[in-house]
Amino acid sequence: MFRVTIDRQACAGIFACLVRDDRFVEGAEGLATLDPEAAERLHRSDTEVTAVFAEGRERAEQAATACPPDAITVEDIDACEPGEPAEVGGCR
Ligand code: SF4
Numbered sequence: 001m002f003r004v005t006i007d008r009q010a011c012a013g014i015f016a017c018l019v020r021d022d023r024f025v026e027g028a029e030g031l032a033t034l035d036p037e038a039a040e041r042l043h044r045s046d047t048e049v050t051a052v053f054a055e056g057r058e059r060a061e062q063a064a065t066a067c068p069p070d071a072i073t074v075e076d077i078d079a080c081e082p083g084e085p086a087e088v089g090g091c092r
Helices: 016-020 057-066
Strands: 002-007 024-026 032-034 041-044 048-053 072-076
Touching: 002 032, 002 057, 016 024, 016 057, 032 048, 057 072
Parallel strands: none
Antiparallel strands: 002 048, 002 072, 024 032, 041 048
16 A cells, blocks of 8 residues: 655646556646545545555656656555545545
């Protein structure tokens, strides 16, 4: 499992991420977001979008590398982090 975070305050809407990983999509306000249908869990706030995925880490890392303002973080996580907020999925 790994978590992808988009820092919405750093994102400049350049969309280099979209062509590296199709789980990145154009969201409201011309900023990148993550496809909730592709994620195990997803949470949005005013400052960031976080989503947990089980597969395809390499594509997410390519998107992070391609992002000019370094708005994307990819990190390993445990299978479930109790208390983690989520609009899709969630820990039980
Ligand atoms: S490449 Fe980075 S700055 Fe551009 S839309 Fe994606 S997250 Fe935002």
